[in-house]
Amino acid sequence: MAQPDIFNTNIVGPIHSRRLGISLGVNLLPKDGKICSFDCLYCECGWNRDHRGGRFPLANVVMQELEEKLRQMQRDGALLDVITFAGNGEPTLHPDFDKVIDRTLQLRDEYYPSAKVSVLSNATQIGNPRVHAALLKVDNNILKIDGAFDATIRQIDQPGDASYSVRRVVEGMKSFQGQLIVQTMFVRGEHDGQCVDNTTPAEVAAWQDLMREIRPHQIMVYSLDRPTPEPNLTRVPKEEMARLVAPLVAEGFNVSIA
Numbered sequence: 001m002a003q004p005d006i007f008n009t010n011i012v013g014p015i016h017s018r019r020l021g022i023s024l025g026v027n028l029l030p031k032d033g034k035i036c037s038f039d040c041l042y043c044e045c046g047w048n049r050d051h052r053g054g055r056f057p058l059a060n061v062v063m064q065e066l067e068e069k070l071r072q073m074q075r076d077g078a079l080l081d082v083i084t085f086a087g088n089g090e091p092t093l094h095p096d097f098d099k100v101i102d103r104t105l106q107l108r109d110e111y112y113p114s115a116k117v118s119v120l121s122n123a124t125q126i127g128n129p130r131v132h133a134a135l136l137k138v139d140n141n142i143l144k145i146d147g148a149f150d151a152t153i154r155q156i157d158q159p160g161d162a163s164y165s166v167r168r169v170v171e172g173m174k175s176f177q178g179q180l181i182v183q184t185m186f187v188r189g190e191h192d193g194q195c196v197d198n199t200t201p202a203e204v205a206a207w208q209d210l211m212r213e214i215r216p217h218q219i220m221v222y223s224l225d226r227p228t229p230e231p232n233l234t235r236v237p238k239e240e241m242a243r244l245v246a247p248l249v250a251e252g253f254n255v256s257i258a
């Protein structure tokens with residue numbers, strides 16, 4: 001099986017994303033490395049330790065590349081549903097993330113006014129007022145939470161900050177007052193000889209309660225699709241994820257399953 005790997009460009013695609021449609025990716029992270037405050041067992045970029053040493057690209061360089069790409073796509077009559085911030089790590093760690101968002105929204109309005117701007121984030125920086133304000137401006141503020149217990153996040157997402165707390169992140173998510181999409185990866189398997197499973201009844205019941213507390217305008221659940229750095233993980237079938245989210249759907253939550 002192919003190994004996970006990093007993107008070697010700042011602008012990726014456009015590609016067809018199963019969750020977002022026709023998406024042009026913006027990688028605000030190094031082209032030759034990964035920078036993330038998590039080190040998820042399932043990260044498509046691989047382990048942090050294997051991609052050390054890269055530096056953040058300059059914001060104006062990335063924005064110039066984005067403008068050139070949008071201009072070329074417009075000239076070619078290409079379709080675009082969404083400009084998506086993802087890439088080799090956590091985009092909100094970029095020191096000029098807020099300025100980049102402002103410029104991206106201008107470019108979107110100029111070239112593809114009907115396209116959305118999405119940010120895929122692990123939510124570790126939402127307590128930073130500049131990041132919080134920038135995320136409130138985008139169309140799809142997609143924030144990850146893979147479990148309701150600190151121990152689960154420590155195991156699956158391996159935060160670099162020893163003081164990471166689910167409670168703090170949940171309070172941060174609540175402060176968006178519904179202007180967020182919560183994204184959760186369901187996964188099972190083994191890591192370092194320990195069982196990994198955020199789909200047990202206790203995990204799912206606590207996670208559902210978090211959703212009721214956060215009240216996002218959408219919940220996206222998904223499972224593995226690509227090679228993972230921890231090879232002993234398995235995909236949770238769609239039908240099973242549908243059962244896990246059924247009580248929330250019955251309560252009126254907008255839930256998508258990929």
Ligand code: SF4
Nearest residue numbers: 036038040043089122
């Ligand atoms: S938060 Fe995203 S980029 Fe960071 S390690 Fe996890 S999957 Fe990879």
